[in-house]
Amino acid sequence: MIELPIVFEDEEYIAINKPAGVLVHKTPLEKDPEALFAVQLLEEQVGYKVYPMHRIDRPTTGVLLFGKRSKAASMLQPQFIDNSIKKYYLSIVRGYLPETHGTIDHPLAKDMKFSMQEARTEYWSLEQSEVPYVSSDRYKTSRYSLVKVYPHTGRMHQIRRHFAHLRHYIIGDKTHGDNKQNNFFASQFHLGNMLLHAWEMNFIQPFSNQALTINADIPMHFKKTMSDLNLSGAEIVAQSIK
Template structure:
C-alpha cells in the first residue's frame, strides 16, 4: 500500500515523527492479518536503523506518530505518554451539529481486560455544515469539524466518546454509524475514517526544549473538507 517513503515531520538524534497515512498499521498485528506493510518496518528501512513506536494510532487514523531511535528514549517517552505529559490534538469530521465546547467525562471499558477506566475528552467545534444530501427521512445532512483533546489515553477513546454523545466520527467502524459510512462510500467513494492526529507537544527529555509537532491533513481528509465545508 505504501510504496513511497513516509513523510518525516521531525527528527533529532533520538526521536523521529512521521505523518502516518490512513490505513497503515503501526506494527504487525494478529487482528489485521491482511496487512503486508507496517509503519515500523517502512520507517526502519527508510532510516536504516531500528525504530520504536512510543505510542499508538489506530490503523484508520492518520497524522503524527512518534518513534524513539533508542531503547532508553523509548522507555522515557512511553512514560511521558502514560503519565499524560504529552499534549495531543486531533481533528475529526462527525455527524450532526456538535456544541461549541463540551467535556466528555465518560468511563470506558478496556477491551482487553474488561475493566472500566476513567476517560476524559475536551471537544471544540471549529466548523458546521449542512449539505443537500438526503439521509433517511431528512432532505439534507449536517456535519461538524471538531478539535478533540484527550485528557486520558484509552484505546479508541475518541471514537467511543464521539459515539457516546451521538456524534460518531465519519468512517468509523465499529463505533460509528454504518448508514452514514455507507452514504459516504456510495456518494463520495470514501472508505477511510475522518480522524486526524494533528499535533503533539512535549518536553524533550534530553534538551528540555518544548517540542511541537504538527501534521498537515492528508489528501483524502483534504478532499472531504472541501466537499463538506468548501474552501477552508
C-alpha cells in the same frame, strides 16, 4: 516500498505522518498477509532500529513518534504515562455538537471487555456545515461538524467510542460509526477512509528540555471531504501558524 512522510527529526526522535491503513507494529492478532507496519517501513527507510512511543489506530492518520534508540524511548515514556504529552486530533462528525467547547466524561470498558476505566475527551467545534444531501430518511439536509479533539486519557478507540456515545459518529468509522453515514459518503463522495487525524503533538524533549510541537498535514481524503462539505478549515490554518 512505501516512503513514509517524515514530519520531524532531531538527534533522538523521529516522527512520521502515518498513512491510513498502516499498523504501528506487528501483532499476533493481525492475520492480513498484506498488512503494512510503520516500524518495519520506517526502519527500512532510515536504515536503523526505531522504537514506537505510542499507538495510533490502523485507519487513523497523523503524527506517530519514534525514539531512535532505547534510551531516548525510555526517557520520554514518563511523559506518556503521566499524560503531560498533548495530542490533538481533527475529525469530521455527524451533526452539530451540543457545545462549541465541551468534554465527554464517560467510562469505557477496558480492551472492549467488561471492566470499566475512566475516560475523558475534550473537544472544540471549529466549523459546521449543512449540505443539501439526504443521508438518512428523517431529514432533507445533512449536518456535520469539523472538530478538534484532545483525549485526556488513552483508552482503546477512545475518541471513536466517545463520539459514538454522543451519537455524533466519526465519518468513515466502520467499527464504531454509523453505517448509513459511511455508505452515504462512500456513494456520494467516494470516501473510503475514516476522518480522524492525529494533527498535533506537544512535548518536552527530555535531553534538551526544549518544548516541541509536531504537526502532520491533513491527508488528501480529509481535505477533499472538507471541500465536499464546504468546510474551509480556516481556524485550523490559523492555529497552525500561531
